[in-house]
Each structure stands twice: as C-alpha cells, then as structure tokens.
Amino acid sequence: MPSGAPSTDLWPRLEPLLPQVQKPARYIGCEDGMQTPEHGPDKTSWLFTYPDTYEIGLPNAGLQILYEIINERPDAAAERSYAPWVDMEELLRREGLPLFSVDTHKPAGEFDIIAFNLSAELTYTNLVNCIDLAGVPIHSARRSDADPLIAVGGHCTYNPEPIADFVDLVVLGDGEEAIGDITDLVGEWKRNGKNAGTREGLLRELSKIEGVYVPSMYEVEYDGEFLAAVTPRYPDVPEKVEKRTVADLADWPYPKQQLVPMTEVVHDRLAVEVFRGCTRGCRFCQAGMITRPVRERPAEQVSRMISEGLQRTGYDEVSLTSLSTADFSGIEKVVADTVSDQGVGQVSVALPSLRVDAFTVGIAAELQRARRTGLTFAPEAGSWRMRQVINKLIREEDLYGAVESAYSQGWRRMKLYFLTGLPTETDDDTLGIAELGRNCVELGKKYNSSASVTVSVGGFVPKPQTPFQWFGQNTEEELRRKVELLKNDLRGTKGVQLKWHDTRASLAEGITSRGDRRLGAVIEYVWRHGGTFQEWSEHFSIDLWLEALAANGLDVEWYVYRHRTEDELLPWDHLSAGLHKDFLWQDWRDALEELGLEDCRWTPCYDCGACTGYGIEHVVASATPPAGGSQGTGVDLSAGGAVPVTLQTSKPIGVGGS
Amino acid sequence: MRLRIAFSKHGKIRFTSHRDVARIWERALRRTKLPVAYSEGFTPRPKLSFGLALSTGHESEGEYLDVDLDPEQGADLDLAGLTTHLSAQLPVGMTATGVVVIDRRMPSLQQAVTSCTWQIDVRDVDESTAQAAIDAALAADELMITRERKGKEVTDDIRPLVFGLAVDQPIENGVRLIAELGTQPRAVRVTELLSALDPPLAEPLLNEPRVLRVHQWITTDDGERYDPMSVAAAASAPVGVA
Ligand code: SF4
Numbered sequence: 001m002p003s004g005a006p007s008t009d010l011w012p013r014l015e016p017l018l019p020q021v022q023k024p025a026r027y028i029g030c031e032d033g034m035q036t037p038e039h040g041p042d043k044t045s046w047l048f049t050y051p052d053t054y055e056i057g058l059p060n061a062g063l064q065i066l067y068e069i070i071n072e073r074p075d076a077a078a079e080r081s082y083a084p085w086v087d088m089e090e091l092l093r094r095e096g097l098p099l100f101s102v103d104t105h106k107p108a109g110e111f112d113i114i115a116f117n118l119s120a121e122l123t124y125t126n127l128v129n130c131i132d133l134a135g136v137p138i139h140s141a142r143r144s145d146a147d148p149l150i151a152v153g154g155h156c157t158y159n160p161e162p163i164a165d166f167v168d169l170v171v172l173g174d175g176e177e178a179i180g181d182i183t184d185l186v187g188e189w190k191r192n193g194k195n196a197g198t199r200e201g202l203l204r205e206l207s208k209i210e211g212v213y214v215p216s217m218y219e220v221e222y223d224g225e226f227l228a229a230v231t232p233r234y235p236d237v238p239e240k241v242e243k244r245t246v247a248d249l250a251d252w253p254y255p256k257q258q259l260v261p262m263t264e265v266v267h268d269r270l271a272v273e274v275f276r277g278c279t280r281g282c283r284f285c286q287a288g289m290i291t292r293p294v295r296e297r298p299a300e301q302v303s304r305m306i307s308e309g310l311q312r313t314g315y316d317e318v319s320l321t322s323l324s325t326a327d328f329s330g331i332e333k334v335v336a337d338t339v340s341d342q343g344v345g346q347v348s349v350a351l352p353s354l355r356v357d358a359f360t361v362g363i364a365a366e367l368q369r370a371r372r373t374g375l376t377f378a379p380e381a382g383s384w385r386m387r388q389v390i391n392k393l394i395r396e397e398d399l400y401g402a403v404e405s406a407y408s409q410g411w412r413r414m415k416l417y418f419l420t421g422l423p424t425e426t427d428d429d430t431l432g433i434a435e436l437g438r439n440c441v442e443l444g445k446k447y448n449s450s451a452s453v454t455v456s457v458g459g460f461v462p463k464p465q466t467p468f469q470w471f472g473q474n475t476e477e478e479l480r481r482k483v484e485l486l487k488n489d490l491r492g493t494k495g496v497q498l499k500w501h502d503t504r505a506s507l508a509e510g511i512t513s514r515g516d517r518r519l520g521a522v523i524e525y526v527w528r529h530g531g532t533f534q535e536w537s538e539h540f541s542i543d544l545w546l547e548a549l550a551a552n553g554l555d556v557e558w559y560v561y562r563h564r565t566e567d568e569l570l571p572w573d574h575l576s577a578g579l580h581k582d583f584l585w586q587d588w589r590d591a592l593e594e595l596g597l598e599d600c601r602w603t604p605c606y607d608c609g610a611c612t613g614y615g616i617e618h619v620v621a622s623a624t625p626p627a628g629g630s631q632g633t634g635v636d637l638s639a640g641g642a643v644p645v646t647l648q649t650s651k652p653i654g655v656g657g658s
Numbered sequence: 659m660r661l662r663i664a665f666s667k668h669g670k671i672r673f674t675s676h677r678d679v680a681r682i683w684e685r686a687l688r689r690t691k692l693p694v695a696y697s698e699g700f701t702p703r704p705k706l707s708f709g710l711a712l713s714t715g716h717e718s719e720g721e722y723l724d725v726d727l728d729p730e731q732g733a734d735l736d737l738a739g740l741t742t743h744l745s746a747q748l749p750v751g752m753t754a755t756g757v758v759v760i761d762r763r764m765p766s767l768q769q770a771v772t773s774c775t776w777q778i779d780v781r782d783v784d785e786s787t788a789q790a791a792i793d794a795a796l797a798a799d800e801l802m803i804t805r806e807r808k809g810k811e812v813t814d815d816i817r818p819l820v821f822g823l824a825v826d827q828p829i830e831n832g833v834r835l836i837a838e839l840g841t842q843p844r845a846v847r848v849t850e851l852l853s854a855l856d857p858p859l860a861e862p863l864l865n866e867p868r869v870l871r872v873h874q875w876i877t878t879d880d881g882e883r884y885d886p887m888s889v890a891a892a893a894s895a896p897v898g899v900a
Contacts, residue, residue: 030671
C-alpha cells in the first residue's frame with residue numbers, strides 16, 4: 001500500500017464461516033472483470049452495494065458501470081458488496097464481523113462512501129440492515145465525521161422520503177457524471193482530514209451538485225396528516241432538485257468489462273444497454289416517465305460492444321437491454337451484425353422487453369434461431385378502453401398478429417403480462433385479460449396442439465412522478481377479489497395458466513412507494529422485528545408492516561388507498577424527474593377521459609419538460625423509425641422528422657478504449 | 659477427437675459448486691476458441707463430460723474433464739501450448755495441468771475412476787485421539803453411516819471402501835490425515851468417513867475439515883493402478899502435458 005493506510009482483509013476470518021453457509025460462492029468475489037484496487041488516504045473509496053442477494057445484485061448494470069468509472073480514476077477506488085443471506089448474517093453477527101466487500105474482503109466501514117442501488121421498495125429494510133451490519137449508525141443524524149457517507153441511487157430515489165432518515169445523499173437520475181462530482185468533493189474533504197464538525201459543511205456542498213439531494217438539508221412541516229412544506233435549511237441549498245441526465249450514451253460505453261460471476265446469477269449473460277428513456281408514455285410506468293428523453297446508443301457501438309463482450313466473456317447469450325428494445329431505431333442493423341458475426345460462434349440474443357407486434361416477432365425469430373421455448377409480451381390490460389386509460393396503445397389485432405406469427409414460426413409457449421387494479425377498471429376490463437389469454441391459445445392450437453399461454457397478473461401500485469401518482473391504490477381485498485374473478489373465469493380452460501403476484505406484497509409496496517418521512521419509523525420497526533429480505537416470499541410478512549404502521553399511529557387508508565387531490569403537496573414535489581407537474585396532472589385527466597397520447601419521438605412534442613426543461617433532445621441511432629414504431633395510434637410514421645431529435649452518426653465510438 | 663484435460667482447484671474458487679465449474683469451463687473453452695462439438699437439438703450443449711463431482715469447499719490437485727472436438731475442425735488442431743492457453747482463461751485458483759488425446763471408446767471418467775486419495779486437515783483434534791479413532795475403524799468389520807437418499811434415510815457400510823486411512827502429521831491446532839476412498843459403486847465422501855469415526859473427527863457447522871483431493875486412481879481388474887492421464891497416455895501419445 002503506497003500511502004501506508006491500513007486496509008483490512010477479512011478473508012482469513014470469513015473463510016472458516018463459508019463451509020457453514022448456503023451458496024458460499026456468493027461471498028468470494030473472483031469474478032472475471034473484478035478489480036482489487038489499492039486504497040489510501042489520497043483515494044476516495046466507494047463501496048457499491050446491492051441490498052439483496054448476490055445472485056440478484058451482481059448483474060445490476062448501474063452498479064457495474066459506476067464501479068468501472070470510479071476505478072478508472074487515479075484518485076478513487078471502488079469495490080462491491082451484497083446483502084448477506086440470513087445464514088451468513090447470523091454468523092457475521094455471532095463472530096462480530098461486519099459487512100464486507102467481495103473484491104478484497106475489506107470491512108464496509110473502512111470505505112468513504114457506501115452507495116446502494118435501490119430498485120425496489122421492499123429492499124428498504126435490507127438497506128437499513130446493511131448500514132447496521134457495516135457498523136454505521138442507521139440514522140444519518142447520529143453519524144460522526146469518521147463514518148462513511150451513505151448514498152443511494154436507482155429508480156426508488158424519485159421518492160426517497162421514506163428512507164430520508166437513513167441516507168446522507170441521494171443521486172437522482174443518471175449516475176455517470178454525478179459520482180465524479182461527488183468524488184471530487186469527498187476527496188477534498190478526506191485529504192483535509194475529515195475534521196470534526198465538517199461533515200455538515202460537506203453535505204451542504206454536496207447538495208449543490210446537480211442531481212444530488214441531501215435530505216438533511218431540508219426542513220419538513222406537517223399540517224395534521226398533510227404535508228405542509230419542505231424548505232431548504234440554507235439559502236444556497238436548491239429548493240427543487242433536478243435529476244441528472246447524461247446527454248449522449250455514446251460517451252459512456254460501459255460496462256467495458258462486464259463482471260462474469262463464478263456462480264449462477266439471475267441474468268447470467270452479456271448485457272448491452274441499447275438506449276435509455278422511453279417516449280411511449282405508458283401512464284403506469286415509472287421507469288418510462290423518469291428516464292426521458294430517449295438516448296440511443298449508436299448502432300455500430302452496440303454491435304461492437306456485443307462482439308467484443310462475447311469474445312471477452314465467453315458467454316453465448318447477449319441481452320439487449322432498454323425499456324422497449326424493439327423501439328431501438330438501429331435494431332435491424334444490430335441484428336444483422338450479430339447474426340453474421342463469425343467471430344463469436346453460436347449465440348442467442350434475448351430481447352427482454354418485446355413489443356407487441358409481428359415485426360418484433362420477426363426479429364426474435366432471426367435472433368433465436370435455435371431456442372424457441374417461450375416469448376413474453378406485455379399488453380398490460382385486458383380491454384382497449386383500459387389500454388387507452390393507461391396509454392398502452394396496443395390493439396387486439398396487434399397482439400393476435402404477434403402471437404399468431406410466433407406460433408406459426410415454431411414457438412409453443414407465450415407469457416402475457418397484465419396489471420390489475422388500474423384506474424377506472426371494471427370487472428369487464430379485468431375479465432378481458434382471461435379473454436385475451438383464451439383467444440391466444442386458440443390461435444396457437446392452429447399450429448401446435450400443445451400451445452399454451454401463461455397469464456401473469458400483478459396488482460398495480462401507483463408510483464411517484466407518474467400521471468397515476470394521484471390515484472388511490474386498490475385495497476388488498478379488492479385486488480384479491482379481481483384475482484379470484486380471473487381464477488374462476490379460467491377454471492378448466494386448457495392451455496391457459498394463471499399466475500398472480502402476492503396482493504399483500506403490492507400493499508407493502510404501496511405503503512413505501514408514496515410515503516413521507518414518517519415512514520422511516522415504520523421501516524425501522526419492520527427491520528428491528530426481523531423483517532429483512534421482504535422481496536422473498538419466505539421472509540415477507542404483511543402483518544409486520546401493518547403492525548409497524550399501527551405502532552406509529554399511521555394509517556394504511558391514508559398512505560395507500562386514498563386518492564390525492566390536485567392541490568396536495570406530495571412528498572416528492574421538491575424532486576424533479578424533469579416532468580412538469582401540470583403535464584402530469586393533464587395526463588391524469590386525459591387518462592380518466594380515455595384519451596391516448598402518441599409516442600413523442602415520432603410525433604410533435606407535448607412539452608412534458610424532460611427535453612425542453614434541460615435543453616436536451618432525443619438521440620436516435622437512425623432517422624427512420626423502426627417498423628411498427630407508433631403502432632396502434634394510426635399515425636403516419638413519415639411525420640417523424642418534426643420531432644426534437646439528434647441524429648447519432650458521426651460520434652467517435654469508444655468501446656474498449658478509455 | 660476427444661481431449662482429456664487435467665486441472666487443479668485451490669483457494670477462494672473452491673467454494674464454487676460442481677455445476678459452477680462446468681459453466682466456468684464452458685466459457686473458458688469458448689474463449690480459447692477450441693472447436694468443441696455441440697449436441698444436436700433445440701438447445702445445443704457443448705459435449706463435455708466431467709469426472710466425479712468435487713464437494714463445494716474442497717480443493718483438488720486432480721480434477722479432469724473430457725472434451726469432444728468437432729471432427730471437421732478438430733483434425734489438424736495444434737495442441738501444443740493448449741495447457742497454458744486454457745489456464746489463461748480460467749479464474750484465479752483454477753489451473754490446467756495437462757492435456758492428452760484419448761480414445762473415444764475409453765470408459766468415461768465416472769465409470770473408470772475407482773478411488774481417490776484425500777488429504778484431510780481436521781481441526782480441534784489431537785494426534786492421539788485421531789490415531790485411536792482410525793485404529794478402531796480399521797480394525798472394525800463394518801463402518802456404518804446413514805445418509806439421505808431421495809428423502810429417505812439409508813444405512814451403508816463404508817468399511818469396504820476405506821482402502822487406506824492414516825495420520826500424516828500434526829498441523830497447527832489439528833491433524834492431517836491421508837485417506838484413500840473407493841468410488842464404486844458410490845463415491846464415499848470425506849465428511850461421511852469423518853462422521854463415522856468414533857469419536858467423529860469433524861462435525862458439520864462446528865469444525866469443518868479442510869480437504870484436498872490429491873489423486874484420482876483407475877485400478878484395473880488385474881490390480882494395475884494408473885491416474886486418468888497416464889491411462890490415456892498408455893493408449894495414445896501425450897500432447898502438451900505440463
Ligand atoms: S419534452 Fe416533448 S419530446 Fe421530450 S419527452 Fe417530453 S413530450 Fe417528448
């Protein structure tokens with residue numbers, strides 16, 4: 001160690017524990033692409049942590065990207081950590097050992113910043129548990145200057161108020177640039193010795209970075225049950241925090257060295273992100289709303305990342321990731337390049353989010369030459385009326401066309417995803433789900449007598465920063481009744497299999513999704529009563545959540561089931577994903593009037609704020625929309641030129657370089 | 659053409675499972691661009707065949723796998739240097755130690771291997787206790803274990819498969835044992851042996867032993883003993899044995 005700073009290696013103490021736990025390979029690191037950086041007083045160290053198991057957390061692209069970017073800096077070092085499973089946690093606590101990194105098995109408490117990716121609300125109790133296991137006080141107010149800073153990023157951070165008490169800083173939006181700015185400030189503070197009493201000053205400085213929200217810099221006032229005001233405590237702290245947006249994905253060809261784990265993980269294949277953002281405007285979809293505008297990666301860069309990635313990793317499967325992959329305007333070029341690439345051998349390509357049309361199936365057919373086991377589509381709702389409300393403008397013909405084309409090309413199983421408990425949903429809308437499932441199987445029977453359809457139904461949880469943020473979630477009983485309705489209707493139907501998400505988990509998600517800072521005590525209660533790994537059915541307990549609410553004098557009806565009004569101050573109103581609140585409100589009214597809104601990439605702008613507010617534009621890989629680009633809207637696709645679009649052609653491609 | 663590859667497994671990577679190791683090899687072979695043969699059908703798999711599974715957590719100096727090469731591309735393959743190339747594609751802790759061409763008619767590793775030699779470090783046990791337990795076991799006519807099989811408890815006598823068992827040397831806080839255990843019709847596990855001794859020299863979750871597979875052996879009907887690489891070499895010329 002050049003600077004002589006101590007860096008503890010816990011491996012000798014962890015090694016004897018591993019024969020005693022399930023899946024010990026979760027804790028060894030050793031991935032291809034793993035880095036073992038040197039630490040020192042002149043280096044700002046980050047521990048990127050996923051608050052769930054290694055198998056789920058390792059493939060997380062966000063954490064891998066930031067891990068590489070930080071390790072490329074000479075003045076910084078990054079390692080990774082994952083929530084230890086309950087058996088390992090018990091041993092760690094018994095032996096007095098802390099949370100550790102998997103790279104060099106360094107104690108979490110020795111890092112300057114522990115940064116968590118939050119992509120699901122039900123991991124909040126694991127977040128608290130990991131902070132505690134790191135040996136850091138769980139409340140930010142109790143931390144001393146020597147303690148690591150606790151940072152969070154990811155989709156849940158668009159309403160971080162329920163976890164505001166536990167975190168020091170929140171990164172809104174794309175992290176690539178923001179972590180650089182944070183590293184600069186924290187590095188300076190560290191080199192100055194992290195002197196007593198300077199933490200508050202550092203946090204105040206951090207709060208001025210674009211995309212960084214520091215909850216402790218804001219005073220929250222209530223008027224009875226209602227939120228009355230959220231005010232900055234200092235004049236130089238921004239009143240409203242805007243998300244950070246990377247203007248051009250071509251500048252960020254990460255991960256360059258995707259981690260290849262030595263043990264099985266959930267997405268065990270190469271993943272190449274083809275674009276960020278989505279302009280389809282599905283009103284229930286938080287991911288689509290908060291990641292605008294669309295930024296496509298140049299098609300050549302995608303092809304190159306696939307080819308080099310496959311050769312480096314030895315994977316035989318690549319997944320093209322984004323919100324609606326077939327919308328990628330360079331899709332045909334990428335498919336042609338990959339299929340004809342001799343250097344990579346027999347490869348299968350996965351499109352994780354298939355658009356519902358025959359064009360998409362054609363692409364899937366070209367990519368999945370060998371494996372035709374199953375295809376997944378997400379019509380989301382059972383009737384055209386309902387789909388207009390949620391702005392998922394897929395006509396029945398689109399779905400049947402896609403499904404028939406798939407069955408005729410050799411697929412035998414379809415999976416259809418739906419939501420129930422949507423605004424204005426009637427029992428006819430719900431039963432439409434069963435009807436679609438039945439009709440799809442009928443179509444399949446023409447081609448294969450064993451054709452089958454899995455209908456998967458989830459209870460809708462309204463999310464912040466979407467047009468449905470004002471909607472009162474269906475009660476747990478109501479969601480259960482709707483699932484029963486479908487069960488009864490599909491009883492005895494051959495070839496249709498119904499699956500549903502636990503309605504009690506939707507309730508727990510609803511409690512945390514739109515809560516305010518008073519929820520912090522609830523999360524802490526659930527954690528203190530052993531409620532970790534709430535995403536796992538064997539550990540999930542709705543009773544614990546309800547008990548926690550009651551113990552804190554809070555009400556389910558108020559937090560989950562109540563419709564919000566236009567004038568209500570929402571807990572996340574001081575945070576912005578770029579979308580104007582009046583645009584969202586108008587879109588909510590339009591929803592109730594069953595008015596659909598076309599894809600703004602290829603039609604005129606609605607001034608939602610995502611582009612106009614930040615002076616950025618959609619960036620696309622090809623001037624021509626892909627076939628089926630605005631399906632179901634009846635729009636002439638040649639009108640595409642009128643949109644604010646930057647064509648991505650002459651950019652240098654930086655894959656593999658630095 | 660069929661290759662037999664020998665490799666070792668040490669250190670942190672020992673906590674990967676047999677299935678994990680299979681995936682590690684599939685990726686490593688694709689990266690070396692070796693023309694591995696694939697099975698036919700909807701989901702083509704590379705034609706690899708592994709020897710006896712090594713328990714998760716054990717280390718080894720004698721692991722093997724057989725790889726079928728595509729006859730059309732494999733014929734004039736240059737195998738010199740392959741051992742080094744393979745090692746470069748394996749994770750830290752796994753090293754290829756040799757490659758030979760074998761006759762495709764040779765029995766598979768699973769069928770051919772008859773016994774394994776193990777080095778077992780047991781903790782919290784003194785030498786005399788270990789020696790006494792071993793002497794008693796070797797003097798006994800039977801050594802019963804109970805194990806679970808398809809949800810049912812079955813009782814087995816493993817004494818006939820204990821070909822050798824001795825104290826090797828004292829180590830820090832324990833004793834090193836050397837054992838040779840039979841693998842046919844079923845491979846005896848080291849943990850089964852230790853728990854069958856009186857007193858048991860290791861107990862799950864308490865003092866897990868550190869175990870190293872030193873050798874795998876093929877004993878022929880007339881009592882000749884080979885290791886899996888030399889039995890192959892007896893049939894064909896070795897290429898690139900490190
Ligand atoms: S600002 Fe206009 S073009 Fe950009 S995402 Fe919003 S509606 Fe679409």
